[in-house]
Amino acid sequence: MRRVMPFTIVTVTGLFMLVQYFIPREEFEWLYEWTLDWIIVIGCFAMLLGLWSMTYVSVSKVRRKIPGWGYNVITLAGLFFVLIVGFVPGQASLVRGSAFMHLFEYIYIPVQASMFSLLAFYIASAAYRAFRARTILATILLVSAIIIMLRLVPLGPLSAVNQWLANFILTVPNMAAKRAFWIGVGLGATATALKIMLGIERTYMGRD
Amino acid sequence: MMSSFFLYSSSWFDFNRINVFIILGAFFIFVIYFIREAKAGKSLFVRRIAGLDAIEEAVGRATEMGKPILYISGIEDMDNLQTVASMIILGNVAEMVARYEVPLLVPICRPFVVPVAEEAVKQGYSKAGRPDAYNKNNVRYISDEQFAYTAGVNGIMLRDRPAANFMFGSFFAESLIMAETGFSTGAIQVAGTANIHQLPFFVVACDYTIIGEELFATSAYLSKEPKLLGSLKGSDLAKFLIMVSLIIGALLETFGITKFTSWFSVQ
Amino acid sequence: MDNGKSNLYDWMMNLDRRWVYLVIGVVVTLTAIAPFKVPVYVTPEVRNIYNFVESMEPGEVLMIGVDYAPEAMAELHPMNYAITRQCFAKGIKLLLCCLHQNGPGMVEQVIAQVSKEYDKVNGVDYVYLGYKPYPAITILAMGQNFRIPFPEDYYGTSLDSLPMMRNIVNFDNVQAIINISAGSATEYWINYANGRYNAKLAIGVTGVMTSDYYPFLQSGQIFGIIGGMKGAAEYEDLAEKGGYISRKKDQLTAFKSMPIQTTTHIVVILFIVLGNVGYFMSKKVK
């Protein structure tokens, strides 16, 4: 029961999802969409598991007064404050101007956008450090990146030449690289999925 | 249902997808055939995957220094195959680490990955004969949100100073933030993903990068069961046939024969 | 050999990453405070789209599929604004729809502002169909009749009671479709709207996605690509010359951020050059 059942479920659901792809009947489409709903519902319950895990780690840090525990208090305070302003007014909290949306707009969005824009700095330092013509591979990487970046720098008459080169890189070697890459990934992923579906690969689920 | 206006038929098979069906069927047969061969004890040659040495070397260095090892499994859920491959690799990394007294930190982005990662690490530890060394608190959920997760992982890199960072799975924009922070702490970094947009950043910022299909191959290789290598053989045979049909298709197209190529078009 | 020289080369190679951050930060801030004008090289794939819209007659209909969320706003909003302004200025009618779950807000933001500028009326000069999940099915259904996936518009009015929709059944009644997208929706538009129904299609996508779609341009499945901030700046440049948008009214968002793009790109390239010069010179010294 403990061992066999999960793998039976994997095989059955996997096979169903695979087979329905080839069956154009409406009742199968309906079953498929219903199963997609299952995934969303299970995800909701899983979310609580995550919340529990997070709260548990934070609370235990605060309790044991591990250095920096004050920050865990901030995490917990942020979490419960959002839950309160989100759930207490009900659906109304999703309307623009509510306390809940304020938290979204003035805390979540700016932090997210700032984290994202840190990448502009990181991309520069990574390029400076790693783009050295030490090996052939590094040189190829470097030259290709510079040609693409130069598109944004006005070079006078050279702009047209560079534009042509950039276009060539994007449409020929870059295209070839992507195609081969996707074919490889497609085969590798399908083989992995097949092994899981047929229960050949089982190491991802614990022992007893 | 709106789609019922025109999309459905009473047929039990979608003949528009017969090409997918045939190719998929052939692929299944290849994989299963080679797995059987391997099970029967026939030795199959598979070249050594360079990424494996990189993983072992990184674990070795971290344990020598007595510092923690950080394992990041990407930001997608268990329904993504890259995450599954990453969990298989995690189990094997745990087995390598278990023999030494260094913690293996596994911060996680999706709640559903937590139980799988816990099992993978636990199993790795008990395989190495050290089930007691397993610490539940080291596998922890951080946040579902991409950048909150990234911020949390950055924090671990800076405060726990892991000597080795592994990043295997499905990554997005956070890849470079993590890899650069990891570089600044001097950790040895091995990364692998099948998300092509992020590979440039791993290639640039990490010591070793596992590219695309190699991620799935590594997970198969690490499982150490010879039968699992059968899938690599199967996918190689498929690749060979793809290369052959690529040449045939191109030649036929050149002479204006499009029947062959149009058979491959999918809707 | 000379110790000072090799020290210099070492310095060039091993700058602390924080110096890189500082230079980028300073350059971006300075350019933001005191911007300058950068010439933009207009590529044919952007010009094609502009010229097509130019060739349309007042009263004809252009469809815009808006499939991006706030994360991609910085890159995609500018082109959306420029095209919408050009259309309204020329009296072209717009049909809008959305296949990305966080997209509806994006459409509203643009259409609310631009329709006010040009005094355009909902239902007469433009129709916003709203959002539907499952892009493939939705596009296929629209190819039959817009009323299948969208019996009502975004605001809950039945399509049949909207004056603009009177003679519009499906893709055959729109002159072209422009899909502005940050994700996989583009592929569905290409495969289904163009592939199945042969609709005339052009796309606007984020910078990262751009290169993926050039093959479709070559094969003629799409007639133009606007790629990221640079593509948007090219479009704004054309639209400004055409007199549809104006610098005075602060309508050249992408164009205005081009100086920041240019200076940062130059800085990044210079850093790469610096590192490599240091590397080669120190190898020579040794």
Add this chain to the structure above:
Amino acid sequence: MGTHDIIFNGIAAFLTISIYTFLYKDNPFYKFAEHLVVGVSAGYFTVILYFNGFVPKLIEPLKQEKFYYILPAILGLMIWTRFSRKWSWISRFSLAFYIGSGAGIAIPLYIQNFVIRQLSATMLPVGVSTWPLITNILIIIGVFCALTYFYFSKEHTGAFGASAKFGIWTLMVGFGAGFGLTVMGRVSLLAERVVFLRDYLSELFKYLS
């Protein structure tokens, strides 16, 4: 800007700068912003998932007496057995469903979109008479060689090794191009943030004076 905007945009500006301080080094401001956003985002996602997932996909159907929707709820509840040492094995049922359906959905899509579509797109007419025909040859050679790089059953030596080498070169050109293209997008975001701070500061001075 009114008082409301000045205060709330002020919070946003403060958090933005706090994040940027990380570029210099880890510090209390960054840690504050980091821990705050971890808590806030977890809460935010819970609320959103409840209203956009749980309500329409479970509560509404049950209200409409579609009782078969109780099945996914049971599977969902099973995950919570993880809290018990004795019953935690039950949680594997829901996990199995999740992984199984993920694998089943993925198989045909990977084969269709990643393998067949890429293959058929590469079957191009070749020749030397026009430039597009020449580029087609180059694309086909590139794809062919890059595929040999991903070939595991043979050592990369001899002619095969040369082909794999050319393949990895092609991949590197692609990665370089990807890197170059991404710079533009990231700088767009930085520009947006800097302009936000610039505008906020000028508004703040106006407001204060």
